[in-house]
Amino acid sequence: MRISFSILILAILLAGAGCEDKKSKVKEESIQTVEKKADSSEADKAKAQNEKLKTKAGSIIESQAELIPFLTAYGKRNPETRVRIKTEFGDIEVELFKDTPLHRANFILLVKQNYFDNTMIHRNSPNFVVQGGNSDGYETPKKRQRIGNYLIPNEASSSHTHVRGAFSAAKYLEQNISDASSPFEWFIVQPARGGHHLDGEHTVFGRVTKGMNVVDQINKVEVDENEWPLKNIYIDIELMD
Numbered sequence: 001m002r003i004s005f006s007i008l009i010l011a012i013l014l015a016g017a018g019c020e021d022k023k024s025k026v027k028e029e030s031i032q033t034v035e036k037k038a039d040s041s042e043a044d045k046a047k048a049q050n051e052k053l054k055t056k057a058g059s060i061i062e063s064q065a066e067l068i069p070f071l072t073a074y075g076k077r078n079p080e081t082r083v084r085i086k087t088e089f090g091d092i093e094v095e096l097f098k099d100t101p102l103h104r105a106n107f108i109l110l111v112k113q114n115y116f117d118n119t120m121i122h123r124n125s126p127n128f129v130v131q132g133g134n135s136d137g138y139e140t141p142k143k144r145q146r147i148g149n150y151l152i153p154n155e156a157s158s159s160h161t162h163v164r165g166a167f168s169a170a171k172y173l174e175q176n177i178s179d180a181s182s183p184f185e186w187f188i189v190q191p192a193r194g195g196h197h198l199d200g201e202h203t204v205f206g207r208v209t210k211g212m213n214v215v216d217q218i219n220k221v222e223v224d225e226n227e228w229p230l231k232n233i234y235i236d237i238e239l240m241d
Contacts, residue, residue, distance in 0.1 A: 061148030075105030
């Protein structure tokens with residue numbers, strides 16, 4: 001009888017332990033579900049914000065004064081850092097740096113607002129850079145007007161220099177003593193030696209992680225006297241995150 005009673009007690013204890021584990025598991029799964037819902041909620045809010053911006057009256061960024069607070073808030077809600085540039089030569093994958101927050105947020109804004117649709121590689125400087133973000137179509141100026149007329153403050157640092165594969169912001173040369181960036185145009189450094197004379201003057205805000213062979217192919221195409229490719233090279237840019 002003692003042996004049977006001991007076995008009975010052991011069975012009860014084991015059964016109790018099993019219930020404890022199940023409760024813990026249910027609790028853990030419940031926490032994970034809440035976290036997933038929270039993440040999903042933030043993504044939904046970001047999506048709703050971007051859809052609202054598409055129908056906003058006037059420019060999305062209406063003045064230089066509101067640029068920094070707008071991009072700072074936008075960057076927090078839209079944390080993506082990886083994009084894919086699609087061309088007829090193949091895809092170029094780019095990682096955007098978190099420590100150039102204004103440039104990263106601005107670029108993600110442009111992608112989500114479909115700015116780059118039907119833009120081109122509009123400059124190809126052999127053994128130097130491949131540049132995109134413009135076109136010869138009438139839609140591009142209209143898109144720029146809708147996004148806004150502004151410049152992005154220079155975020156250059158010694159941490160990110162113009163090595164081969166650097167993803168950097170173009171800038172307007174005239175009346176730009178602060179080396180502020182164009183919000184719409186970017187370039188990729190092509191040669192192995194880099195383009196370090198540009199360090200500090202342009203903001204490197206990303207790097208090519210895959211597809212430099214595509215950049216090399218594009219860098220070989222024929223151009224006119226303004227370094228515009230003789231054959232249009234259209235691009236599209238999509239998020240990878």
